[in-house]
Amino acid sequence: QAQLVESGGGLVQPGGSLRLSCAASGRPLSNYPMGWFRQAPGKEREFVATTRWIGGAAYQKFYADSANGRFTISRDNAKNTVYLQMNSLLPEDTAVYYCAASSTRGLIASEISKTVNYDSWGQGTQVTVSS
Numbered sequence: 001q002a003q004l005v006e007s008g009g010g011l012v013q014p015g016g017s018l019r020l021s022c023a024a025s026g027r028p029l030s031n032y033p034m035g036w037f038r039q040a041p042g043k044e045r046e047f048v049a050t051t052r053w054i055g056g057a058a059y060q061k062f063y064a065d066s067a068n069g070r071f072t073i074s075r076d077n078a079k080n081t082v083y084l085q086m087n088s089l090l091p092e093d094t095a096v097y098y099c100a101a102s103s104t105r106g107l108i109a110s111e112i113s114k115t116v117n118y119d120s121w122g123q124g125t126q127v128t129v130s131s
Contacts, residue, residue: 022099
């Protein structure tokens with residue numbers, strides 16, 4: 001398993017932006033899915049965004065409907081780091097955001113958003129959207 005450390009959370013007003021970072025150590029993750037999930041109080045952990053290697057230098061990105069058009073996932077393999085740029089934040093985006101990595105290189109699209117397919121998790125970073 002990889003060790004993952006998130007940073008960048010905080011308090012932001014509605015309509016604002018935040019950039020989350022997740023630094024990985026323990027093993028290279030450039031060829032494995034890495035993504036973001038979130039968990040609000042009283043709710044189950046849910047998928048936000050993820051990215052998987054599809055060959056060469058190409059990566060495919062997946063987003064939850066709630067994130068599509070507002071959030072952007074990216075990765076810097078030289079730094080073994082994945083990012084989540086969050087724009088136009090809404091109060092309902094308030095949650096603990098978790099970085100996750102999978103050890104299954106060939107996750108198919110129908111499986112890539114499921115928490116059960118990720119075996120390395122960070123400790124989470126709190127994002128609060130409030131005026």
